[in-house]
Amino acid sequence: MSRPVAAPPVLTRSVVLRVGPWSFRAGRRTLVVSGVLLAAALGVGLLGLCLGGGSWTAPGEVLAALAGHGDSVVVVREWRLPRVVAGLAFGAALGLAGAVFQSITRNPLGSPDVVGLDAGAYTGALFAITVLGGGPGTLAGSSVAGGLLAAAAVYVLSLGTRLSGLRLIVVGIAVNAMLTALNSWIVLRADLDVAIAATGWSSGSLNGLDWDEIAVPIAVIVALALLPAALSPAMRQTALGDEQAIASGVRLNPLRLLLVLAGVGCTATVTAAAGPIMFIALAAPQIGRLLAGTAGVALAPAALAGAVLLSAADVVAQVLLAPVALPVGVVTTVIGGCYLIALLARKARRAAGPPAS
Amino acid sequence: MKTDSSGRRAGARTDSSGRRAGARAGSSERRAASAARRRVVVLAAFVLLLLAALVASVCVGARAIAPADVWRALVGADGGEAYLIVHDVRGPRTLLGVCVGAALGVAGMLVQTLTRNPLAEPGLLGVTSGAGFAINVGGLLGLAGGQAGQLALASLGAALTAVLVYALGSAEPLRLVLTGVALSAVLSGISLGLRLTLPDVFDRYRFWSIGSLAGHEQAPLALPATTIVLALAGAVLVTRPLNALVLGDDAARSLGGNVVRTRVAVLVLVTLLAGAATAVAGPIAFLGLMVPHLARRPAGGSVPWLMAYTMVLGPVLLLASDVTARVLLPTGEVPVAVVTAFAGAPALIWAVRRRGRVAA
Numbered sequence: 001m002s003r004p005v006a007a008p009p010v011l012t013r014s015v016v017l018r019v020g021p022w023s024f025r026a027g028r029r030t031l032v033v034s035g036v037l038l039a040a041a042l043g044v045g046l047l048g049l050c051l052g053g054g055s056w057t058a059p060g061e062v063l064a065a066l067a068g069h070g071d072s073v074v075v076v077r078e079w080r081l082p083r084v085v086a087g088l089a090f091g092a093a094l095g096l097a098g099a100v101f102q103s104i105t106r107n108p109l110g111s112p113d114v115v116g117l118d119a120g121a122y123t124g125a126l127f128a129i130t131v132l133g134g135g136p137g138t139l140a141g142s143s144v145a146g147g148l149l150a151a152a153a154v155y156v157l158s159l160g161t162r163l164s165g166l167r168l169i170v171v172g173i174a175v176n177a178m179l180t181a182l183n184s185w186i187v188l189r190a191d192l193d194v195a196i197a198a199t200g201w202s203s204g205s206l207n208g209l210d211w212d213e214i215a216v217p218i219a220v221i222v223a224l225a226l227l228p229a230a231l232s233p234a235m236r237q238t239a240l241g242d243e244q245a246i247a248s249g250v251r252l253n254p255l256r257l258l259l260v261l262a263g264v265g266c267t268a269t270v271t272a273a274a275g276p277i278m279f280i281a282l283a284a285p286q287i288g289r290l291l292a293g294t295a296g297v298a299l300a301p302a303a304l305a306g307a308v309l310l311s312a313a314d315v316v317a318q319v320l321l322a323p324v325a326l327p328v329g330v331v332t333t334v335i336g337g338c339y340l341i342a343l344l345a346r347k348a349r350r351a352a353g354p355p356a357s
Numbered sequence: 358m359k360t361d362s363s364g365r366r367a368g369a370r371t372d373s374s375g376r377r378a379g380a381r382a383g384s385s386e387r388r389a390a391s392a393a394r395r396r397v398v399v400l401a402a403f404v405l406l407l408l409a410a411l412v413a414s415v416c417v418g419a420r421a422i423a424p425a426d427v428w429r430a431l432v433g434a435d436g437g438e439a440y441l442i443v444h445d446v447r448g449p450r451t452l453l454g455v456c457v458g459a460a461l462g463v464a465g466m467l468v469q470t471l472t473r474n475p476l477a478e479p480g481l482l483g484v485t486s487g488a489g490f491a492i493n494v495g496g497l498l499g500l501a502g503g504q505a506g507q508l509a510l511a512s513l514g515a516a517l518t519a520v521l522v523y524a525l526g527s528a529e530p531l532r533l534v535l536t537g538v539a540l541s542a543v544l545s546g547i548s549l550g551l552r553l554t555l556p557d558v559f560d561r562y563r564f565w566s567i568g569s570l571a572g573h574e575q576a577p578l579a580l581p582a583t584t585i586v587l588a589l590a591g592a593v594l595v596t597r598p599l600n601a602l603v604l605g606d607d608a609a610r611s612l613g614g615n616v617v618r619t620r621v622a623v624l625v626l627v628t629l630l631a632g633a634a635t636a637v638a639g640p641i642a643f644l645g646l647m648v649p650h651l652a653r654r655p656a657g658g659s660v661p662w663l664m665a666y667t668m669v670l671g672p673v674l675l676l677a678s679d680v681t682a683r684v685l686l687p688t689g690e691v692p693v694a695v696v697t698a699f700a701g702a703p704a705l706i707w708a709v710r711r712r713g714r715v716a717a
Contacts, residue, residue, distance in 0.1 A: 109535065157706050157710070166531035166532060166535065167531060167709055169531070169535060170476070170531050170534050170535065170705065170709050171705075171706050171709055171710075173534065173535070173538050173705070174702040174703070174705040174706045174709070175702070175706075177642070177643070177698045177701075177702040177705075178698065178699050178702040178703070180698065181695045181696070181698040181699040181702075182699065184567075184691070184692075184695050185685060185686075185691055185695060185699075188686055188689070188691055189686055189687075203546075203549065278542070279542075320550075321550065321553070321554045326550055326553060327549075330546045330549050330550050330553075331546075333542050333543065333545070333546035334543050334546040334547055334550070336542075337539045337540070337542040337543035337546065338543055340535075340539040340542075341525060341536060341539045341540060341543070344525055344532060344535060344536050344539065345525045347532070
């Protein structure tokens with residue numbers, strides 16, 4: 001590929017890294033923002049390690065325990081660390097899935113939780129528990145299948161309506177409502193012990209996760225995250241519009257299929273492990289985009305913002321009503337719903353009133 | 358039959374054969390008469406459906422009762438098992454279903470007609486969840502004791518949510534739906550949090566987070582039923598001015614209508630209907646969406662007929678959903694809101710797709 005003759009000013013403020021045949025280019029601001037978000041995520045993670053279970057441990061002691069010294073080694077390493085790691089990894093996965101879907105639909109509202117993929121993945125998980133009764137592998141596979149089916153249903157039902165922004169979303173809302181109804185029917189039909197387990201998990205919760213439960217999901221998430229990362233240059237081209245993307249050598253349909261697979265995979269893996277956690281996938285990509293000041297949805301800031309959001313929401317969920325451990329999904333729903341309403345209000349003002357400037 | 362696809366407003370779609378009728382002016386009167394006859398026939402069919410739904414609602418359940426036994430229980434007072442079930446459980450529950458179904462159907466129809474938005478519906482716009490949330494919060498403050506208190510709280514919550522959602526999302530039909538869904542999500546999250554914090558206080562109010570007709574057979578129906586009946590009467594009175602408003606604000610004004618007064622009256626009625634229905638049955642979504650869409654084609658753009666059909670079809674759909682809710686599980690029953698959501702969401706998809714085709 002030939003270099004442009006006169007690079008626009010934006011490109012000059014970017015960092016290019018070349019290793020052999022591979023090259024990597026990122027905006028300087030994106031890099032700085034990603035670094036700051038990473039630091040914030042680690043900070044929130046440390047806070048989560050200090051706080052867990054309603055009691056406070058000094059940060060120094062936590063760090064010592066992480067290194068393997070002191071009295072609280074078991075508490076910190078075996079009890080709190082899995083939860084914190086899960087919060088960071090699952091948040092990143094949800095942020096990534098949201099970024100992928102928002103860039104495919106070119107719509108800040110087109111995230112997997114709004115269009116019903118979480119509910120579909122949850123249906124798959126419930127089906128695995130109540131009917132198939134298999135192990136974690138069946139659970140993960142079934143929830144991925146549920147998410148894919150929900151995605152396919154939303155896509156097919158929005159065909160012929162020009163897939164235009166809000167219409168896709170409202171079809172997604174309808175599919176979401178049907179799946180949620182189906183889910184509550186499955187839970188009510190199930191045996192009592194299954195039903196109790198499923199209800200505790202139905203609003204999305206990180207309570208009581210241990211290493212055995214999160215090892216496989218995290219490995220899957222890391223593997224899936226490589227896919228959008230590898231495809232991100234092509235994603236940037238598609239942000240310019242279909243014609244532009246095809247003209248610059250992007251094969252659109254295979255790209256979209258791979259991205260949808262990665263996005264649904266991330267969402268479904270998180271749902272299988274922690275239940276449907278709403279609104280992280282909606283908010284994180286937009287927060288990352290605002291901070292990084294990019295035109296399209298940038299992947300790394302979105303994933304890191306998701307990690308920060310979910311772990312912060314989990315800390316809030318543990319502290320807010322201290323003896324009661326709220327499911328983290330409740331906190332993300334309230335915060336994310338308010339965010340969605342604010343988003344809509346801003347758009348409505350922009351649509352109704354004269355331009356502010 | 359090929360329908361007039363360009364007829365976006367209901368009024369333009371009175372009859373697909375209308376244009377042909379214009380060519381043969383002599384037959385237009387006969388056509389109008391046949392249209393009126395058809396509407397009456399449809400209404401009679403709907404009333405028959407309602408009767409069937411009433412019978413099914415009394416007969417079907419954990420213990421099936423033969424229609425003959427129901428009749429015997431209704432006319433005589435033998436005090437047997439069937440008598441007890443019919444008089445104390447299924448009868449009141451069926452009445453409740455009729456009231457709530459009519460209230461939600463008419464509320465949906467009024468909102469859709471007023472906002473000219475085929476996707477509007479109290480459940481989907483979050484108005485019923487607002488009412489349920491108000492009862493939950495009232496319970497926390499110790500206000501939701503009596504039935505009148507609950508009714509007042511529900512109406513207040515419904516009014517506040519309606520105003521909020523409408524202020525945020527009125528610019529575009531689809532956006533209105535999205536705003537309502539987001540607001541419902543926030544309110545349900547807060548309700549769940551409150552309930553987890555104070556489980557003993559909120560166990561009584563859990564009912565108002567998901568709509569169901571079960572478990573309230575013994576509650577006195579007089580106050581909510583009176584409210585609903587009065588509001589329905591008000592809705593009947595408002596059909597004429599609303600029929601003019603359908604033509605547009607200017608046309609309504611030149612026909613001698615008071616546009617602002619009609620609007621306010623309709624909003625008050627919607628609030629009362631949705632609030633009262635939620636106070637007795639919890640938030641039930643999608644019913645107010647489905648019913649007017651089913652009723653619109655036979656009504657053919659006439660608001661009074663639409664109102665009549667909605668009043669009959671609302672109870673039919675709710676009772677049918679309630680009967681389904683009773684038989685879906687081998688043990689116990691599903692909340693009826695689950696059934697209406699499953700049956701009604703396709704109506705939303707259909708409405709959205711239809712709008713898509715019209716706009717394209």
